[in-house]
Structures are given as structure tokens and as C-alpha cells.
Amino acid sequence: MKLKNKFYERIMAMLCWSAALSSVLALLFIVGFILVKGLPHIKPSLFSAAYSSDNVSLMPALVSTIIMTFMSILLAVPLGMFAAIYLVEYAGRGTLRANKSVMLIRITAETLSGIPSIVYGLFGLLFFVSFLDWKFSMLAGAFTLAIMILPLIMRSSEEALLAVPDMYREGAFGLGAGKLRTVFRIVLPSAMPGILAGIILATGRIVGETAALVYTAGTVAQIPKNPMQSARTLSVHMYALSGEGLHVNEGYATAVVLLVMVIILNIASAKSAKKLAGGA
Amino acid sequence: MKCFEIEKLNLHYGDFHALKNICMNIEKENITSFIGPSGCGKSSLLKTLNRMNDIAEGCRISGDVKLFGEDVYGDMDVNMLRKRVGMVFQKPNPFPMSVYDNIAFGPRTHGIKSKYELDKIVEKALQDAAIWNELKDRLKKSALGLSGGQQQRLCIARAMAVSPEILLMDEPTSALDPISTGKIEELLLHLKEAYSIIIVTHNMQQAARISDKTAFFLFGQVIEYSETESMFTMPRDKRTEDYITGRFG
Ligand SMILES: Nc1ncnc2c1ncn2[C@@H]1O[C@H](COP(=O)(O)OP(=O)(O)O)[C@@H](O)[C@H]1O
Ligand SMILES: [Mg+2]
Numbered sequence: 001m002k003l004k005n006k007f008y009e010r011i012m013a014m015l016c017w018s019a020a021l022s023s024v025l026a027l028l029f030i031v032g033f034i035l036v037k038g039l040p041h042i043k044p045s046l047f048s049a050a051y052s053s054d055n056v057s058l059m060p061a062l063v064s065t066i067i068m069t070f071m072s073i074l075l076a077v078p079l080g081m082f083a084a085i086y087l088v089e090y091a092g093r094g095t096l097r098a099n100k101s102v103m104l105i106r107i108t109a110e111t112l113s114g115i116p117s118i119v120y121g122l123f124g125l126l127f128f129v130s131f132l133d134w135k136f137s138m139l140a141g142a143f144t145l146a147i148m149i150l151p152l153i154m155r156s157s158e159e160a161l162l163a164v165p166d167m168y169r170e171g172a173f174g175l176g177a178g179k180l181r182t183v184f185r186i187v188l189p190s191a192m193p194g195i196l197a198g199i200i201l202a203t204g205r206i207v208g209e210t211a212a213l214v215y216t217a218g219t220v221a222q223i224p225k226n227p228m229q230s231a232r233t234l235s236v237h238m239y240a241l242s243g244e245g246l247h248v249n250e251g252y253a254t255a256v257v258l259l260v261m262v263i264i265l266n267i268a269s270a271k272s273a274k275k276l277a278g279g280a
Numbered sequence: 281m282k283c284f285e286i287e288k289l290n291l292h293y294g295d296f297h298a299l300k301n302i303c304m305n306i307e308k309e310n311i312t313s314f315i316g317p318s319g320c321g322k323s324s325l326l327k328t329l330n331r332m333n334d335i336a337e338g339c340r341i342s343g344d345v346k347l348f349g350e351d352v353y354g355d356m357d358v359n360m361l362r363k364r365v366g367m368v369f370q371k372p373n374p375f376p377m378s379v380y381d382n383i384a385f386g387p388r389t390h391g392i393k394s395k396y397e398l399d400k401i402v403e404k405a406l407q408d409a410a411i412w413n414e415l416k417d418r419l420k421k422s423a424l425g426l427s428g429g430q431q432q433r434l435c436i437a438r439a440m441a442v443s444p445e446i447l448l449m450d451e452p453t454s455a456l457d458p459i460s461t462g463k464i465e466e467l468l469l470h471l472k473e474a475y476s477i478i479i480v481t482h483n484m485q486q487a488a489r490i491s492d493k494t495a496f497f498l499f500g501q502v503i504e505y506s507e508t509e510s511m512f513t514m515p516r517d518k519r520t521e522d523y524i525t526g527r528f529g
Contacts, residue, residue, distance in 0.1 A: 170367075175362065176360065177389045
């Protein structure tokens with residue numbers, strides 16, 4: 001009996017170990033595959049300032065990606081963060097009726113976060129591009145993405161705020177600090193690392209998004225001169241290159257750049273979260 | 281001279297009657313301790329005094345609480361009240377920021393901006409809490425790195441930095457080791473020269489050691505309220521006697 005138990009234990013441990021190993025291998029394989037296919041095709045000309053059909057430079061897309069990320073984050077973060085502050089610090093504490101409206105908002109946000117991005121793209125096309133007549137533009141893209149990441153920002157901010165122990169709030173109230181001061185000076189700084197983690201996740205989604213952008217920001221390969229111009233992000237650029245089938249190699253090279261960007265982003269976020277948590 | 285006059289105070293949490301018809305006066309520049317088994321309403325009464333119960337769900341209060349003759353539940357500004365009546369909690373709760381910013385938070389809240397003035401207040405508060413020597417070289421370090429006893433004394437210093445008239449303490453030493461507890465008791469005996477202190481304690485020896493007057497609570501009522509010495513030597517009520525001799529609670 002004892003021997004049999006030991007046997008099962010070893011089998012289970014082996015299974016878990018191989019599951020862990022295969023997920024790491026899958027990741028390594030994808031990264032390795034992209035590097036092998038893409039690295040040889042990274043040439044200085046890929047980074048020239050302008051895109052032409054002969055030289056499919058990724059520079060405009062790189063710049064557009066950064067601009068698009070900033071615009072969407074700038075739109076979504078204040079909204080999501082303040083909504084979360086309202087839910088956790090104001091509405092959540094009090095009567096049962098307030099709690100019901102909080103539940104409703106939460107369910108709505110949850111539902112929104114489950115919608116496929118193509119649906120957001122179509123909504124953006126109908127509303128921002130056509131109805132508001134913003135045409136294919138960075139602005140239409142950024143608004144669409146902002147709506148798409150809003151539930152994510154809200155949810156993660158909410159969780160970060162909920163994780164702040166009540167004793168900090170009591171401590172501040174006990175010193176005669178009002179609600180506003182307590183929330184903005186004590187609670188929000190403590191929640192910042194968690195909120196930042198949500199922002200980073202959202203950034204990842206923006207950088208990786210294609211479906212919602214093709215229909216809203218369009219696919220013009222240029223560095224936009226104003227928010228009303230169309231532009232493509234790196235992901236959209238890759239999608240376009242591989243779709244055309246003429247520059248598949250450059251597509252892989254673009255993937256390498258995208259990969260490096262995401263890795264840098266992750267390291268930076270881990271660093272800043274640590275710094276915030278440690279310095280706080 | 282009385283600092284608090286409590287008159288026919290009743291407190292309900294929803295349907296639960298947590299404080300029943302409390303009448304008591306609390307002396308100024310004195311240490312008053314609240315003792316009694318857990319759940320008997322000591323913390324509830326303490327929180328009534330600086331209106332920390334306002335945030336508790338379903339809490340209803342009737343009766344009178346006066347601070348130096350002023351109605352606490354009347355027109356008084358809650359934040360001003362809490363500045364005048366400071367609070368130290370059971371679990372040390374320093375904010376996740378530097379020692380200096382912890383102490384300076386209160387004064388900054390009440391409008392003090394000058395660095396010079398803040399420096400002075402921080403030093404004085406830490407000195408009053410007998411922790412200046414331990415902390416003067418780590419003012420810029422996070423308060424979360426301090427030991428539990430240091431954190432609690434920091435919280436006492438933080439409370440004193442807004443120059444309150446009264447300090448409420450809810451079992452301030454229950455999470456601490458005997459040495460830190462001793463330091464804090466010593467500190468309280470020193471502080472009562474200038475402040476009125478009301479302390480909830482689980483520890484009867486502590487009440488006997490440091491307080492001038494003691495109130496014994498049971499099921500939301502004050503059973504006995506008298507000079508500490510007479511309560512511990514000649515309790516008037518049988519239930520008080522049972523409690524302090526350890527027969528129940
Ligand atoms: N916020 C609250 N909501 C509901 N009941 C509470 C609340 N706070 C305390 N109580 C109840 O009131 C009674 C007195 O609590 P408390 O004043 O904390 O007692 P003590 O400090 O003497 O241990 C307890 O039965 C407790 O369960
Ligand atoms: Mg208590």
C-alpha cells in the first residue's frame with residue numbers, strides 16, 4: 001500500500017514537471033523560431049525613416065506603436081483609475097443599494113472584458129470612424145483601444161485598492177485627514193504598484209492588437225503628423241506584410257523588434273513596480 | 281476637570297445593542313483604562329469618542345458625548361475632533377512611507393508646510409514618544425522596516441504630532457513583546473502629565489500598573505467605574521471581583 005502511494009506520488013510529480021517543462025519549451029521554441037527566421041533579415045534599411053513598397057521600413061510602425069500606446073493609456077488610465085476609486089472608496093462602503101450598483105458596474109466591466117477585440121474594431125468603425133467622421137485615424141484607434149482596455153485597468157486598479165489594508169485608512173482618518181486626502185495621499189500610493197501592473201498588461205494588449213486597429217486607425221505606413229491621420233502599429237504592420245506575402249522575411253524581422261519591445265517593457269515594469277513598492 | 285462627559289449613550293450595530301446606557305465622566309490629565317472580556321464594547325465606546333464609528337456599517341448612536349462641554353455629535357467638524365482626540369490602534373499601522381513622512385502626515389494635513397516647522401514637530405514628537413534616539417538616523421527609511429514595538433511607538437509619535445488633547449489607545453500593547461510593552465507603559469506614565477489618556481486593555485495588571493481610574497465593562501454596560509486602586513483591592517460588584525480574580529472572562 002505504502003509502496004503504491006509512493007509510486008503514484010512519483011508519477012504525479014513527473015506529470016507536473018513535464019507540464020512545466022513543455023510550457024517553457026513552447027515559449028522557447030516560439031522565441032527561438034522567430035529569432036532564427038527574423039534576425040538574419042534585420043538590416044539598417046528596415047529602420048529608415050520612410051516606408052516604400054521596395055523598402056518596407058518598420059520605423060513608421062515603431063513610432064506609431066509608441067504614439068498609439070501613449071494615447072490609449074492616457075485616455076483609459078485616468079478613467080479606469082477614478083472609476084475604481086469610486087467603486088472601492090466611495091460606493092462600496094455604505095448602504096446595500098450602493099453595493100448593488102457596484103455589482104452592476106462590476107458585471108458590466110467583466111462582460112466588456114470578455115468581448116473579442118474585432119467587435120471593438122467594428123464598433124470603432126461604426127461610431128468613431130463613420131458616425132463621428134474621424135475617418136481612419138490614430139484618434140479613432142486610440143479611443144477604440146482605450147475602451148477595450150478600460151475594464152482591465154478598472155479591474156486591476158480595483159483589486160489594488162482593495163488590497164490596501166483598512167488600517168491605513170483608519171490611521172489617516174484618526175489623524176483628522178478627510179476622505180479625499182486619505183484616498184490620494186495614503187491609499188492610492190499604496191495601490192500604485194498594482195495599478196501599474198494593470199497598465200503594463202494593458203500596454204501589452206495594445207502593442208499586440210491588430211483586429212481593433214485595422215478598422216479604426218487603418219493601415220497607412222507613415223509616421224502620423226497629427227492624431228487625425230491614419231497609421232499602422234507594428235502588429236498591424238506584421239499582419240499587412242504577411243498578408244501581402246511579398247515581404248514575409250521582413251515580417252519576421254518586425255516580429256523580432258516587437259519581441260524585444262515587449263521584453264524591454266516587461267523588465268521596465270518589473271523594475272518600476274519593485275522601486276515603487278520598496279520606496280513606498 | 282473632565283475631558284469627556286458621556287450621558288445615556290446607546291450604540292447599535294444594526295439590531296445588536298452594543299453599548300447600553302453608558303454614563304461616565306472622564307478626567308483630564310489622567311490615565312483611564314477600560315477593561316472587560318472581549319466583545320463587551322470597550323472598543324466601541326472608545327471609537328465613539330472620536331467618531332471613528334461613523335464609518336462602521338449600520339452603526340447608530342444616541343445619547344450625549346461632550347468634549348470639554350462641546351457636543352461631539354453636534355456641529356463639531358469630525359476632522360477637527362479627530363485632531364483633538366488622537367487614536368492609537370491595536371495593531372501598529374504605520375503608513376508605507378518614511379518615518380519622517382509618517383510623523384509629518386498629520387501636521388501637513390492640518391496645513392503646516394514649512395520644512396523648518398515640520399522638522400521641529402517630527403523631532404519633538406519622536407522625542408516625546410521616547411524613540412528619537414533610535415530613529416534619528418533613519419528618518420528617511422521606510423517605517424515598515426521597524427520592529428513591532430518601534431512601529432507602535434512611531435504611531436504614538438504620529439498621533440502626538442498633531443498636538444491632540446486626548447489620546448485614545450485600543451489595546452496598544454497586545455501585539456507586542458514584554459520589553460516593548462514595558463517601554464510603552466513607561467511612556468504613558470510620562471505622557472499623562474500633558475495628555476489625557478484612555479486605554480483599552482486586555483491585561484488587568486497593565487490597568488492596575490498605569491491607570492488612575494478603571495472602568496469594567498460587561499455585555500455593553502459599565503458595571504463599575506472607580507479609582508483603579510480601590511477597584512483592584514475592594515471591587516464593589518461581585519462580577520468585577522469575579523473578573524479581576526480571573527474567575528470568568
Ligand atoms: N462594525 C461592527 N458591526 C457589527 N458589530 C460590531 C461591529 N464592531 C463591533 N461589533 C460587535 O459589538 C460588540 C462589541 O465589540 P467591541 O466594542 O469591539 O468589543 P471589545 O473591544 O470590548 O472586545 C461585539 O459583539 C462585536 O461583535
Ligand atoms: Mg476591542
